[in-house]
Amino acid sequence: MQKKVFQLLVDNTSGVLSRISGLFSRRGYNIESITAGVTADPRFTRITIVASGDDEILEQIEKQVAKLVDVRDIKELKPEESVYRELILIKVRADAGQRQSIIAVSDIFRAKIIDVAPESLIIELTGNQQKIDAFIGLLDGYEILELARTGIAGLGRGIENITYIE
Amino acid sequence: MIGADAMVKCLEAEGVTAVFGYPGVAICPFYNSILESDIRSILVRTEQNAAHAASGVSRITGKPGVCAVTSGPGATNVITGIATAFADSIPLICITGQVNSELLGSDVFQEADITGAVESFVKYSYLVRDVNDIPRIFKEAFHIANTGRKGPVLIDVPIDVQNASLSKFRYPEEVSLRTYKPTVKGNMVQIKKVIRELERAKKPLICAGGGVLLGEAETALRAFAEKHKIPVVSTMMGIGVMPTDHPLYFGMVGNNGKAYANRAMNESELLIMVGARVADRAVNQPELITRNKVLVHIDVDPAEIGKNAGPTIPLVGDAGHIFEDLNKEELEGSCREWVETLEGYRASMEKERHPDPGFVDPAEFITALCESMEEDAVYVADVGQNQIWSCGYAKIKKGKFLTSGGMGTMGYSIPAAMGVKLAAPDRQVVAVCGDGSFQMSMMELATMRQHNIPVKIVVLKNNYLGMVRQYQHFTYRDNYSVVDLSGSPDLEKLSAAYGMAFLRLTDMKNCQETIDAFLKDDVSVLLECVIDPMDLV
Numbered sequence: 035m036q037k038k039v040f041q042l043l044v045d046n047t048s049g050v051l052s053r054i055s056g057l058f059s060r061r062g063y064n065i066e067s068i069t070a071g072v073t074a075d076p077r078f079t080r081i082t083i084v085a086s087g088d089d090e091i092l093e094q095i096e097k098q099v100a101k102l103v104d105v106r107d108i109k110e111l112k113p114e115e116s117v118y119r120e121l122i123l124i125k126v127r128a129d130a131g132q133r134q135s136i137i138a139v140s141d142i143f144r145a146k147i148i149d150v151a152p153e154s155l156i157i158e159l160t161g162n163q164q165k166i167d168a169f170i171g172l173l174d175g176y177e178i179l180e181l182a183r184t185g186i187a188g189l190g191r192g193i194e195n196i197t198y199i200e
Numbered sequence: 201m202i203g204a205d206a207m208v209k210c211l212e213a214e215g216v217t218a219v220f221g222y223p224g225v226a227i228c229p230f231y232n233s234i235l236e237s238d239i240r241s242i243l244v245r246t247e248q249n250a251a252h253a254a255s256g257v258s259r260i261t262g263k264p265g266v267c268a269v270t271s272g273p274g275a276t277n278v279i280t281g282i283a284t285a286f287a288d289s290i291p292l293i294c295i296t297g298q299v300n301s302e303l304l305g306s307d308v309f310q311e312a313d314i315t316g317a318v319e320s321f322v323k324y325s326y327l328v329r330d331v332n333d334i335p336r337i338f339k340e341a342f343h344i345a346n347t348g349r350k351g352p353v354l355i356d357v358p359i360d361v362q363n364a365s366l367s368k369f370r371y372p373e374e375v376s377l378r379t380y381k382p383t384v385k386g387n388m389v390q391i392k393k394v395i396r397e398l399e400r401a402k403k404p405l406i407c408a409g410g411g412v413l414l415g416e417a418e419t420a421l422r423a424f425a426e427k428h429k430i431p432v433v434s435t436m437m438g439i440g441v442m443p444t445d446h447p448l449y450f451g452m453v454g455n456n457g458k459a460y461a462n463r464a465m466n467e468s469e470l471l472i473m474v475g476a477r478v479a480d481r482a483v484n485q486p487e488l489i490t491r492n493k494v495l496v497h498i499d500v501d502p503a504e505i506g507k508n509a510g511p512t513i514p515l516v517g518d519a520g521h522i523f524e525d526l527n528k529e530e531l532e533g534s535c536r537e538w539v540e541t542l543e544g545y546r547a548s549m550e551k552e553r554h555p556d557p558g559f560v561d562p563a564e565f566i567t568a569l570c571e572s573m574e575e576d577a578v579y580v581a582d583v584g585q586n587q588i589w590s591c592g593y594a595k596i597k598k599g600k601f602l603t604s605g606g607m608g609t610m611g612y613s614i615p616a617a618m619g620v621k622l623a624a625p626d627r628q629v630v631a632v633c634g635d636g637s638f639q640m641s642m643m644e645l646a647t648m649r650q651h652n653i654p655v656k657i658v659v660l661k662n663n664y665l666g667m668v669r670q671y672q673h674f675t676y677r678d679n680y681s682v683v684d685l686s687g688s689p690d691l692e693k694l695s696a697a698y699g700m701a702f703l704r705l706t707d708m709k710n711c712q713e714t715i716d717a718f719l720k721d722d723v724s725v726l727l728e729c730v731i732d733p734m735d736l737v
Contacts, residue, residue, distance in 0.1 A: 097506075
C-alpha cells in the first residue's frame with residue numbers, strides 16, 4: 035500500500051465533484067483526502083486528491099479519472115518535485131494555567147492562536163502532513179476537543195509541468 | 201420555437217429516424233413537438249425495452265440509438281437498459297423528462313434524481329438548465345456517445361426548459377469540448393513493435409472483442425489475418441468479426457466458449473487482444489494470457505489496458521485505425537504449422553453432445569436455423585442457456601450476432617431485434633430466447649404488431665430458468681430453488697392474441713420444414729422449440 039498525491043484540473047460543472055468521488059466509491063478506491071477550489075480561470079476547478087493503494091490500483095485511479103469527460107488533466111505530484119500544504123484547526127481544552135505551555139508549543143511550530151475562550155483555545159497550523167502530525171503528537175497531553183483539517187492542496191515546483199488552458 | 205422543438209430539431213440534424221419511448225407529463229412537450237417531424241416515435245410497453253431497442257438501432261447503424269421517457273419511474277425503469285448498453289459500450293442517447301426546474305430537489309410527484317442515479321452507467325449525463333444550451337448539449341451528447349470508447353449519454357430536460365422559448369436555433373457544426381479528446385490513432389512506435397513481434401512469433405493469435413465491431417474494423421482485421429495467416433478467436437461480443445466458417449476462425453473463448461479456442465489462447469506465444477476487456481467470463485485466469493507470452497492489448501480506452509492483465513505492448517487507439525495502420529506494414533514470417541495445429545484441435549475438441557431424441561436439440565436446431573437464414577441476417581441472442589447455445593452453434597456469414605454480453609440482461613433479444621428490424625427493414629432479424637427471457641419482454645409483441653416490425657422469434661422452451669437450474673444442478677446437487685417456470689402462458693394462444701403466426705417444433709423430425717416455414721416471408725412468427733429441461737450447455 036502506498037500513497038500518491040494527484041493534481042486534477044477539471045471543468046467547473048455542477049456535478050464534477052460527485053462524479054469524481056462517485057468513481058472512487060464505486061470502484062472501491064481509497065481516498066485519503068480531497069480538496070477542491072476554483073482556479074484563476076473560473077471555468078476550471080483544481081482538485082488535489084490523496085489516494086492509497088498498490089501500484090496497479092494507483093495506475094487504474096489515474097486512468098479512470100482521466101477518462102471522465104469533465105477531467106482536463108490529472109497528474110501525480112511527486113513529493114520531490116512538489117509542495118503540499120494542509121491547514122488544520124484544533125480546539126484544545128486549556129484553562130489559564132495550561133495556556134502558556136500550549137502557546138509555547140504552537141510558537142515552535144509557527145502555529146497561530148486564533149481564538150481564546152475561558153476554557154479553550156483554537157490553534158491554526160499550516161504545513162505538510164509530517165509537520166501537522168508531529169504537532170498533533172505534541173498535544174498528546176492535552177484534551178483535543180475538536181479538530182478540522184482541510185486535506186492537502188499541492189502544486190508542482192517550477193514551470194515545466196504546467197497544464198495551460200487554451 | 202420552444203425547447204422541445206429544438207430537441208426534435210437536434211435529433212433531425214443528427215439523422216435520427218426513430219425514437220423509442222414512453223410518455224408521461226414531464227416529456228409531453230417533446231412528444232408534442234415530434235409530431236411535426238418525420239422521426240418515427242415508437243411506443244414500447246416498458247421503458248427498459250426502449251433502451252434495448254435503441255441499442256439494436258445503434259448496433260446495426262453505427263449511430264447512437266435514441267430513447268425518450270418521462271421523469272421518475274419512466275427514468276428509473278430505463279436504467280437497466282442503459283447499464284446493459286454501458287457494459288457493452290453501445291452508444292445511446294437517453295432523453296428523460298424532468299419535473300419543473302424550480303421544484304427540483306423537493307421530492308414532488310414523479311421526481312427522480314436520474315442524472316445521479318445513472319452516474320455509474322453512463323459515459324456522461326446532462327441536466328439542462330437553460331433552454332439555449334439545448335443545441336450545444338445535444339451536439340456534445342452525440343459526439344461523446346459515439347467517439348472514443350462508446351457508451352450511453354443521458355440528457356435530463358425539465359419540463360419548463362422544454363416549454364421555454366429559444367431565442368434562436370442553430371445546431372453547432374463542431375463540438376468544442378475542452379476536456380474530452382479521446383485517442384483513436386495508434387502510436388506508430390507501438391505499431392512497429394507489434395510488427396516486429398509478429399515477425400518473430402511462431403504462434404500468434406488475435407482475440408477479437410466487441411471493440412472491433414464498434415470500431416468498424418472487421419474488414420481490416422480480417423484482411424490482416426488473411427494476409428499473414430494469423431488465426432483468430434473472439435470473445436462473446438466479438439462473434440461475427442470473422443465469419444464462423446472462416447478457415448482462420450477458431451471460435452469463442454471463455455468459460456462458455458470452445459475448448460479449442462481456449463487452448464489456442466493458452467498455447468499462443470503472441471496474443472493480440474483487441475477491443476476486449478479481458479473480463480472474467482472470457483479470460484478466467486488472466487495470468488494464463490500473460491505468462492510465457494507476449495501480450496499486445498489494443499483498446500481505445502487506456503483504462504482497460506492493464507486493468508485485468510498487464511500487457512507487454514499496450515496500444516491505445518481505435519481498432520479501425522490501428523488495423524488500417526497495421527495493414528500498411530510489411531512483415532515476414534510464417535505460422536503455417538501453428539494454424540495446422542489449431543485445425544487439428546478444432547477437428548478433435550468439439551464438445552460431444554448426447555441429446556435426448558424426444559426433444560429438439562438446441563445445438564442442431566441453431567445450426568440448421570443459421571444454415572437457412574439469409575447471408576446478412578441478424579441473429580439476436582438473449583441471455584441464459586439459450587445464449588450459450590447461440591454462441592456455440594450460430595453460424596454468422598455476412599450478418600451480425602448481437603447479445604447482451606457484459607451485463608447479461610435477460611429480455612434483451614426481442615426489443616433489440618425490434619430496433620434492428622426498424623433500422624434495417626430489408627434484413628432478416630431473428631431473436632432467439634428462452635422461455636424465461638421471452639417472458640421478460642413479451643409485452644413488446646404488441647409494439648411489433650402496432651408498428652409493423654416483423655421480427656422472427658424463437659423460444660427455446662424448457663419450463664426452467666435453465667442457466668440457474670444448471671448452476672443449482674452442479675453447485676447445490678439438484679436442490680432447485682425458484683427456477684421452475686410452471687404457469688407460463690400457452691405460446692400458441694399468446695401468439696394468436698397478438699395476431700402473430702405460430703409454429704411448434706417438438707423434436708428434430710420436422711426441423712427443416714419448420715425452419716423453412718418460420719423464415720418464409722417477412723412476417724413475425726413465433727417458433728416454440730420444446731427442449732430437454734435437463735439439458736446442460
